[in-house]
Amino acid sequence: xxxxxxxxxLKQGLREALHADPKVxxxxxxxxxxxGAFAVSKGLFQEFGPDRIMDVPLxxxxxxxxxxxxxxxxxxxxxxIMTVNFSLLAMxxxxxxxxxxxxxxxxxxxxxxxxxxxxxVGKQLGAQHSHSWEPLxxxxxxxxxxxxxxxxxxxxxxxxxxxxxxxxxxxxxTGLLNVEGEVPETAVEVDITKAKIRKEGKDLSLxxxxxxxxxxxxxxxxxxxxGMDIEVLDLRSLRPLDEKAIFTSVQKTxxxxxxxxxxxxxxxxxxxSARIMExxxxxxxxxxxxxCGLEVPIPYPKHLEDACVPQKEQIVSQIRKMLSK
Amino acid sequence: xxxxxxxxxxxxxxxxxxxxxxxKPGDFVKRGDIIxxxxxxxxxxxxxxxxxxxxDQLLLQVGDxxxxxxxxxxxxxxxxxxxxxxxxxxxxxxxxxxxxxPMDMESAHESLSHRIKISPLARRMAEDSGIQMGxxxxxxxxxxxxxxxxxxxxxxQTSKTEKSKSPVDQSLGIRLAVAAAMSxxxxxxxxxxxxxxxxxxxxxxxxxxxxxxxxxxxRLLPVVLxxxxxxxxxxxxxxxxxxxxxxxxxxxxxNIGFVVSLKAGGIIVPAIHNADQKSLDQxxxxxxxxIPRARNLKLRSSELSDSTFTLTSIxxxxxxxxxxxxxxxxxxxxxxxxxxxxxxAENGMLDVRSCVSVTLAADxxxxxxxxxxxxxxxxxxxxxxxxxx
Numbered sequence: 001x002x003x004x005x006x007x008x009x010l011k012q013g014l015r016e017a018l019h020a021d022p023k024v025x026x027x028x029x030x031x032x033x034x035x036g037a038f039a040v041s042k043g044l045f046q047e048f049g050p051d052r053i054m055d056v057p058l059x060x061x062x063x064x065x066x067x068x069x070x071x072x073x074x075x076x077x078x079x080x081i082m083t084v085n086f087s088l089l090a091m092x093x094x095x096x097x098x099x100x101x102x103x104x105x106x107x108x109x110x111x112x113x114x115x116x117x118x119x120x121v122g123k124q125l126g127a128q129h130s131h132s133w134e135p136l137x138x139x140x141x142x143x144x145x146x147x148x149x150x151x152x153x154x155x156x157x158x159x160x161x162x163x164x165x166x167x168x169x170x171x172x173x174t175g176l177l178n179v180e181g182e183v184p185e186t187a188v189e190v191d192i193t194k195a196k197i198r199k200e201g202k203d204l205s206l207x208x209x210x211x212x213x214x215x216x217x218x219x220x221x222x223x224x225x226x227g228m229d230i231e232v233l234d235l236r237s238l239r240p241l242d243e244k245a246i247f248t249s250v251q252k253t254x255x256x257x258x259x260x261x262x263x264x265x266x267x268x269x270x271x272x273s274a275r276i277m278e279x280x281x282x283x284x285x286x287x288x289x290x291x292c293g294l295e296v297p298i299p300y301p302k303h304l305e306d307a308c309v310p311q312k313e314q315i316v317s318q319i320r321k322m323l324s325k
Numbered sequence: 326x327x328x329x330x331x332x333x334x335x336x337x338x339x340x341x342x343x344x345x346x347x348x349k350p351g352d353f354v355k356r357g358d359i360i361x362x363x364x365x366x367x368x369x370x371x372x373x374x375x376x377x378x379x380x381d382q383l384l385l386q387v388g389d390x391x392x393x394x395x396x397x398x399x400x401x402x403x404x405x406x407x408x409x410x411x412x413x414x415x416x417x418x419x420x421x422x423x424x425x426x427p428m429d430m431e432s433a434h435e436s437l438s439h440r441i442k443i444s445p446l447a448r449r450m451a452e453d454s455g456i457q458m459g460x461x462x463x464x465x466x467x468x469x470x471x472x473x474x475x476x477x478x479x480x481x482q483t484s485k486t487e488k489s490k491s492p493v494d495q496s497l498g499i500r501l502a503v504a505a506a507m508s509x510x511x512x513x514x515x516x517x518x519x520x521x522x523x524x525x526x527x528x529x530x531x532x533x534x535x536x537x538x539x540x541x542x543x544r545l546l547p548v549v550l551x552x553x554x555x556x557x558x559x560x561x562x563x564x565x566x567x568x569x570x571x572x573x574x575x576x577x578x579x580n581i582g583f584v585v586s587l588k589a590g591g592i593i594v595p596a597i598h599n600a601d602q603k604s605l606d607q608x609x610x611x612x613x614x615x616i617p618r619a620r621n622l623k624l625r626s627s628e629l630s631d632s633t634f635t636l637t638s639i640x641x642x643x644x645x646x647x648x649x650x651x652x653x654x655x656x657x658x659x660x661x662x663x664x665x666x667x668x669x670a671e672n673g674m675l676d677v678r679s680c681v682s683v684t685l686a687a688d689x690x691x692x693x694x695x696x697x698x699x700x701x702x703x704x705x706x707x708x709x710x711x712x713x714x
Binding site: 322 | 446448449465466469471
């Protein structure tokens with residue numbers, strides 16, 4: 001195992017994908033000569049040249065549409081939308097073209113595109129640049145939505161996503177870029193259709209994704225000291241949801257809490273909560289709880305920004321309350 | 326016409342009984358006049374009126390008891406007339422309150438069983454194993470019954486039916502019995518606590534003087550003084566030597582339950598019968614007989630069931646102070662900490678003395694702080710003059 005940053009894991013994933021298939025290319029704002037807004041693709045332009053690391057004009061709708069066209073033409077484009085905050089400008093291309101063409105062509109036309117989107121709160125970027133919009137994309141049939149909450153997934157998800165014949169939205173997290181973690185020495189593909197238990201436990205299922213995974217594991221470690229054995233389930237795929245993994249975990253622990261930074265209403269957590277109730281109600285020993293982002297525009301000051309999303313202490317105290325300990 | 330209703334004199338007031346009308350039909354009333362005297366749980370209250378007009382009808386007879394909000398009089402303020410009112414008697418005075426109480430408990434229990442706060446999993450488990458959900462105590466969030474509570478009930482049921490003899494099961498059985506008794510106590514008995522620090526100088530000096538002449542096995546321990554002093558003190562506060570069961574039931578005998586802790590965990594409380602009438606030597610002999618038998622769980626049923634007041638003493642190496650939980654259905658328990666040297670101020674001088682902290686846990690339904698206090702002070706006085714007991 002090697003210890004690298006989340007940023008480095010993303011870059012290794014990109015390089016491996018570019019080496020693995022000559023049809024793969026990266027396009028996005030400042031990804032080439034500048035090395036990427038977050039330095040994720042730094043050096044790749046020099047290594048792979050302008051045909052495979054393509055700088056594009058500042059027009060999300062334009063270059064996302066171009067990427068979809070390339071996919072239709074037989075290429076394997078990786079489109080980088082710098083952050084999810086700008087993705088709304090490309091939403092028409094994503095929802096009305098990428099997600100619908102398979103259906104509208106009667107199953108004849110696949111759109112094998114991977115759209116990488118940096119996401120999340122925690123960098124003091126103000127209300128317009130701190131969105132957690134995974135639920136918006138997970139709402140849309142025709143898309144596969146995955147979320148890289150660990151270094152393993154930051155490195156391995158892209159390779160698997162490129163094998164999908166249909167559009168994949170891959171969420172990466174700005175707040176994790178400098179966080180170090182362990183990854184295997186050689187590239188391993190990760191199964192992007194299955195949730196993954198990051199820590200086994202028997203007292204309660206803590207279900208989360210993306211920026212919640214590391215927080216959840218830290219909270220679970222604190223709770224272990226207090227004698228509570230928490231299972232941490234990383235969803236990884238937000239559409240489709242790995243229901244089997246969720247239900248199996250809840251049937252084992254009988255209690256569930258869902259953690260996410262996204263706003264509470266009409267979210268990933270509300271969907272999971274509903275499905276648990278619909279399917280495994282009689283296995284529940286306590287009401288399903290949720291910890292989500294506060295429903296406000298994310299403020300700029302650090303302390304207020306921190307107060308807007310669930311923090312470790314809050315996770316610990318909420319779980320202690322649920323377990324009456 | 327204005328309907329004058331039985332007023333609410335606090336959130337806990339449900340009804341009131343008419344003791345006297347101060348006005349009669351035809352009288353003029355104005356804001357602030359006293360119209361009636363009503364008996365409530367808070368005593369006799371004079372009821373004021375806030376309207377002006379002529380008393381038209383008085384709808385209650387003296388002695389009638391009606392719920393808050395019931396119209397009790399009609400005042401004519403010159404506005405349009407109301408139809409003739411019928412007296413609205415809901416609660417006949419002939420039923421005595423203490424007759425209705427046990428019934429209220431029953432019906433409350435009945436209606437609860439229709440809406441029990443229980444998790445879906447716990448409900449399923451309870452149904453599968455034939456456990457009555459109404460009998461369970463919830464320990465989950467907000468008092469909800471959870472899987473753990475049902476599992477405890479299932480294991481209690483099994484240990485009851487199997488009467489297993491292995492030590493593990495036996496200690497589990499004791500644990501469950503302690504759990505059940507203490508939960509019941511904490512749930513039902515409104516405890517109050519009093520604490521006193523007692524100077525043990527006289528008592529210890531007297532004991533060592535007595536023990537000089539004795540062989541080691543006949544020596545008296547401080548605990549026999551505690552038992553005797555408690556038995557004599559409780560005699561002066563009979564409501565502590567009692568049972569609360571929809572009312573106070575005083576006990577004739579004074580049987581001190583003595584808490585013995587078991588090696589495998591749990592406690593057992595054998596009774597020392599008529600402790601107030603026994604000599605210290607006799608009490609010491611009783612203890613020497615009871616404690617080993619209690620530890621081996623070889624007690625007679627009378628010893629298990631007859632205690633009327635409990636004494637628990639933590640011993641030499643224990644905590645300084647002990648706050649006990651009453652052993653139901655008793656109404657009091659004395660808790661004695663360890664003896665330790667402490668600064669003691671007396672007559673403007675500071676001294677170092679052997680002291681012990683003594684607490685009383687008492688059922689506030691049965692007694693009040695004043696009589697509890699009297700008990701502790703009597704207990705102290707007996708310990709100050711050990712030669713007299």
